[in-house]
Amino acid sequence: MKKNLLIATTNPAKLAEYQLLLGAFDLQLISLREAKIATEAPENGTTFAENARMKARFYFAQAGIATLADDGGLEVDALGGAPGVRSHRWLGIDDPDDRALAAAIIQRMTGVAAPQRTARLRAAAALIYRAGETTREVIVEAALDGVIPDRCYPEVRKGFPYRSVLYLPDRGCYLAELSEGDAAQISQRRSLIEKLAVEFARLSRQQ
Numbered sequence: 619m620k621k622n623l624l625i626a627t628t629n630p631a632k633l634a635e636y637q638l639l640l641g642a643f644d645l646q647l648i649s650l651r652e653a654k655i656a657t658e659a660p661e662n663g664t665t666f667a668e669n670a671r672m673k674a675r676f677y678f679a680q681a682g683i684a685t686l687a688d689d690g691g692l693e694v695d696a697l698g699g700a701p702g703v704r705s706h707r708w709l710g711i712d713d714p715d716d717r718a719l720a721a722a723i724i725q726r727m728t729g730v731a732a733p734q735r736t737a738r739l740r741a742a743a744a745l746i747y748r749a750g751e752t753t754r755e756v757i758v759e760a761a762l763d764g765v766i767p768d769r770c771y772p773e774v775r776k777g778f779p780y781r782s783v784l785y786l787p788d789r790g791c792y793l794a795e796l797s798e799g800d801a802a803q804i805s806q807r808r809s810l811i812e813k814l815a816v817e818f819a820r821l822s823r824q825q
Contacts, residue, residue, distance in 0.1 A: 620646040621821055623747075624653055626677040626687035631777030636686070638802050639811045644822040653681050666690055666703055666742035667757050674744035674755070684748070684821055686814075690741030690806060692780040694723065694766060696730045705780070716779035720770045723783045727766050738763045739784060739793075743810040747821050756817050760809030764793065771795065 623645045625636050637647055650656075659676035663669040669689035678685040691705025701708035701723075709722060727735060740761040747754055764784040771782040771792040781794040781801070793801060802808060811818075 620644055621824055622646050622648050622683045623818075623821070624648045624650070624677060624681045624683050624685040626650060626659070626673050626685055628658075629777045631775065632688075632807075635798070635802050635805065635807055636811075638799070639808055640818070643818045645818065648681075648683065650677070653677075653683075655680050659687070661689065663689075664703065666740060667744075667759060669703060670742040670744040671755075671757060674746045678746040684746065686743060686745050688741055688743040688807070688810065690739065692723065692737060692784070693740050693761075694727070694737040696734045696736075696766075697726060716776055717770075717774045719779040720774050720782045723766060723780070724768070724770050730766075732765075735766045736763070737766050737784060739780060739806050741806040741810060743807075743814065745814055745817055747817075749820070749824075754817070756814060758810055758813040760806045760813065762793070762804065762806045762809075767792070 625633055625647050627633055628650060633649055640647060655677060659673040661669045661672060663672055666689045670687050673687035674685050677687060691701060691703065693699045693702055738761040742757060742759045744757045764786045766783055767785040771794040773794060774782045775794060782792060784793045786793055
C-alpha cells in the first residue's frame with residue numbers, strides 16, 4: 619500500500635506541479651481538501667524556510683501523516699530582494715490579482731539598467747514524517763535564476779504570477795512561455811524534490 623503524503627498547499631497550480639514532480643515515487647498524494655483541513659497555517663516567518671517549517675508542522679499536527687509544505691516567491695536584486703517572503707502579500711492586499719502582482723514588478727523596475735535586473739524564484743520546502751519512534755523533519759532550499767524584462771508576458775497564469783516577469787536568458791524565453799511539463803523540469807520546486815529524493819524513497823519503503 620502506498621504511503622500517504624499530504625501536499626500542504628491551497629494553490630491548485632502548485633498541487634498539480636507536485637503531482638507531476640512526485641510521480642516517480644510510490645506515494646499517495648493527499649490534498650488539504652481531501653484531508654478535510656480548511657484552517658490556514660501561520661506564515662509570519664522572516665524567511666521562506668521559516669514559513670515552510672511553520673506550515674509543515676501545523677498541517678502535520680492536524681493530519682497525522684507525512685506532510686510536505688513549501689514557501690517561495692520572487693527576489694529582485696534591484697528592489698533589495700523584494701517582494702521576497704511577502705511575494706503574495708506585498709501589495710498590501712490579502713488576495714491580490716495575479717496580473718496586478720506581475721504588473722507591479724515591471725512598473726517598479728522602470729529605468730533600471732539591464733545589468734541590475736537580476737532576479738530569481740526562490741523556494742524552501744519542509745518535509746515532516748514519522749520514522750519509527752521519532753519524527754523526522756528536513757528542510758531544503760532552491761532557486762531558479764533569471765532577469766526581469768521590460769514588459770510582462772501577455773499570459774499570466776493563475777497561481778504563478780511571477781513566471782510572467784522572469785526571463786530565462788539561457789533559454790531565450792519567459793518562464794511563462796514554457797509548457798507545464800517543461801517548466802516543472804527546470805523549476806525551483808524540481809530542485810527541492812531532488813534534494814528530498816532520499817527522504818521520499820525512505821518514506822515510500824516504510825511498512
